Amino acid sequence: MVLNKKNIFYASDPTKLTEALWSFLSDHDFSNDVVFLPSRRAIRTVEKFITLKSGSAVLLPKLVALGESPDDEEDMINSDDVVSNTERVLVLAKLISVAENRSFASVLPVAHDLIRMQDYIENEQGNNKQPVNWDALIDEKYAVHFQKKAKFLSLIDNVLPSIFNNKITESAKRNIDIRNWIGYEFSGQVIVCGSTASVPATSDLMTYIASLPNGKIILPGKVSDINPAKINICNPYYSEYKFLQKVGIEPNEVIEINVGKSNIDFFNNAFNNSVNNKFEIQDIRFTRIDCARESEEALAVAEIANRSIQDGKSVLVITPDSAGNQRLKEEFTKYNLSADFSGGISGSMTLLGRAILNKIEDLDFDKIENLFEFINSFDLEFTESDLPIIEKIKEVSDILLRHGIVLDKSDIQVVITDALSGVKIRNVLNNDVKINVLGTIESRMQTADVVILTGLNEGMFPTMGYENSWLPRRIAEQIGLPSPQRKISLMALDFITLSCGPEVYWLRSEIAGGLQTTESRFLSRIAVALKHTDLKNKKADDILSTVRGFDVIKLNELDNLPPKPPADRSPVYVTKLDLLIHNPYAFYANHILGLKPKDDWWETASIRDFGILVHDVIEYVSKNPAEAKNLVKLMDEKALNILKDLSGGSVLFHFWHKRFVEMEPIIQQMLKDSAGGQSEIELETKIAGRIVRARADRVWGDIVMDIKTNTVPNKTQLEQGNMPQLPLEAYMCGAKTIQFLQLKNNDIKLIEYSDEQLQTMIDASVQKISELFGRYGKDFEAYEYYETSNQRYKSYDDLARVKD
Secondary structure (H helix, E strand, O other): OOOOOOOEEEEOOHHHHHHHHHOOOOOOOOOOOEEEEOOHHHHHHHHHHHHHHHOOOOOOOEEEEOOOOOOOOOOOOOHHHEEOHHHHHHHHHHHHHHHHOOOHHHHHHHHHHHHHHHHHHHHHHHHHOOOOOHHHHOOOOOOHHHHHHHHHHHHHHHHHHHHOOOOEEHHHHHHHHHHOOOOOOOOOOEEEEOOOOOOHHHHHHHHHHHOOOOEEEEEOOOHHHOOHHHOOOOOOOHHHHHHHHHHOOOHHHOEEEOOOOOOHHHHHHHOOOOOOOOOOOOOOOEEEEEEEEHHHHHHHHHHHHHHHHHOOOOEEEEOOOHHHHHHHHHHHHHHOOOOEEOOOEEHHHOHHHHHHHHHHHHOOOOEEOOHHHHHHOOOOOOOHHHHHHHHHHHHHHHHHHHOOOOEEHHHHHHHHHHHHHOOEEOOOOOOOOOEEEEOOOOOOOOOOOEEEEOOOEOOOOOOOOOOOOOOOHHHHHHHOOOOOHHHHHHHHHHHHHHHOOOOEEEEEEEEEOOEEOOEOHHHHHHHHHHOOOOOOOHHHHHHHHHHHHOOOOOOOOOOOOOOOOOOOOOOEEHHHHHHHHHOHHHHHHHHHOOOOOOOOOOOOOOHHHHHHHHHHHHHHHHHOHHHHHHHHHHHHHHHHHHHOOOOOOOHHHHHHHHHHHHHHHHHHHHHHHOOOOEEEEEEEEEEOOEEEEEEEEEEEOOEEEEEEOOOOOOHHHHHOOOOOHHHHHHHHHOOOEEEEEEEEOOEEEEEEEEHHHHHHHHHHHHHHHHHHHHHHOOOOOOOOOOOOOOHHHOOOHHHHOOOO
16 A cells, blocks of 8 residues: 555644645535545535535435445445444343342443443454453453453453354444445545544544545644644544554654644644744634533523524533533523524423323333333324334334343333433524534534633543543553543643634633532633733623623612501401501501412411311301201311312321311300390491491400400400400400300310400400500501511511511
8 A cells, every 4th residue: 555645634723624635625626525524514514614615516426434334335234233332232131130149220331331441442452352251251350250251251251242143343343434444435536634543543544545646635633733742542643643653654744734734733733742932823712611510601601692692603512421411401591592402302391201201100000011012002192203212112112021130110211311311402593693512523624703712621522531430550551442532632622723713712610519629721821821821811801791690689778667658448347457556567468568478388287277167167167057967077178178188198197187076065055045146247336537447356245255266465464455355346346255166275264254344355455456546547657577486477478578
């Protein structure tokens, strides 16, 4: 294989790879050319760019996402010859659960990790994959837990293939599809653009294309600056350097395509292990913003995007995690910004996904054999966008049936959650939106007028790659597992290329998940390279002050003065007069404003409910004397209905029942003594020119009675006119005697006042109310708040803001 040293290139501005690609297409009919690109999104970008440059209808070159097979490949593998990752995970989980006598749900994460590790081994070893004798490789000189894990790995290599009739994995299929292009005869140009050659299969294909006279490779970044003596696995160009070694080309032999100036030299210097100042930096186009927390970071991104859209600019947002993606979506909605969120949302977070999981949680069942029929019986509504969820459930159900796997309720919940989490529901792509929110991988070959990189903390951007927890490090290296640091290298290159944009923002949160964060090593390198340059410039301060200003609401000074409404002369019930006496503000809120306190959400029943129940039953029995013998039964029935406990198992019901039994004799006696009397009698009079109304509990002869299920007013309160209800009812109906039927727990008795005592109480009550009506009958009189310990008069404390 003869390699051509004149066909490997890089772009002077790494954000303009499409323009670099166009330089090889613009001088001829490119309809027979083949261009390999990193992703399908990159294909859409190139399609739009070529169409725009061509200016008219044009036959595009064949654009291929790396991982797709040639259309005319005779030995193309049928999908029936491939075993899905879902099936591999579920079957392996079943094998491990049986071998270890563990629940299916508990071993499912283990199966996922093992299958992931096998895929990494397949990717790295490629066509050279050799069978591994795990028991011999990890023998007794290693820890017992490593030996136990080796048995799991033996299950994957020795048992799973026979179960699946030696079908190949999705990872192997993808690698085969890439390598199927090797040896292909291309009639036109063949170009690989934007790939780092980090995957062995891709590296093999690029090596083949580099050997062709009509082949060209356009690498991202600027690898020509690399000093081979100082490169390590975390270097942004580590994968590209390994590829260049493979094809026998030195970094300084890679040819530049001039598409304009950029800050690539500055970034290469910053990420070099030997920093020097021999580079020409363009104007500082980047702004660093350190936010207090993740929610503030998302809001800052939305603010930047909103300003950019108003200026007619396009925006590219890079977010490395799905949670950040969701936070951005919420903030964009507040700004009414439309964006293309490529990541979509997890199937388990959709309405249908949540409905399925909630339904399973609510149902009572032991075992499920046909999962799809079981979920189909829920008869849930779904839309066309939910089809991936339905398809995934059908796939899982078919796998379980095919392998005879029967799951119980706890296993089903975990399996469904796991399956739905692997489904991404994406909105229909809108080509007209000016904001794209992408992950780091999807961002390759993408650019915009404004680029916003988020989550720039260690562990997030960059994040470590695959960290093997199954094998000793030496064994992992021996069988070819990649180092976790390799992903740092790739993310470093993504950071560099994206940061060469025309206007760049770097954002991070100082607190994430409630924990202090450490700034990304990428930002630290930039800070060292720029030395004393302050990246927290006025633009950053302006954005942060704007965002933080949303939470700063100008408060009106608290007015502690009591309300002073126009005079109120409307009719009033005697039951409200004690509010006017003991707390005028409570009377104002209740009578004048008409506000009623809501029942406590957490309280099943209150003292008020108990009192209303007793009064209602007494009124009913007084009108239906034949029911008097059923007094306790009637009260019990009402209590069960109030407590919503028809079984009678409530502790409160038993307490109420005890009180019903305790009060029954005195109620029976009262009904006997007041035979011929009336209950709940409407009364009315005028005091100081104002109508006062009452509803007497029981009236017979010249006696009026008030029934209390709690403590009754004492003699002093009545004689001072401070509890005017019953004396005023006697005043209205001309009664000579008042009686309180006290039905208090463990203190049931009848209390009576008459003659001079009663007259003193009536006179005091009329005088007290006359004085109050005279005072509050004036316009703009202050209804003051009186401090009191009695809960009856404290219902409006929150409205009065007494604690303020």
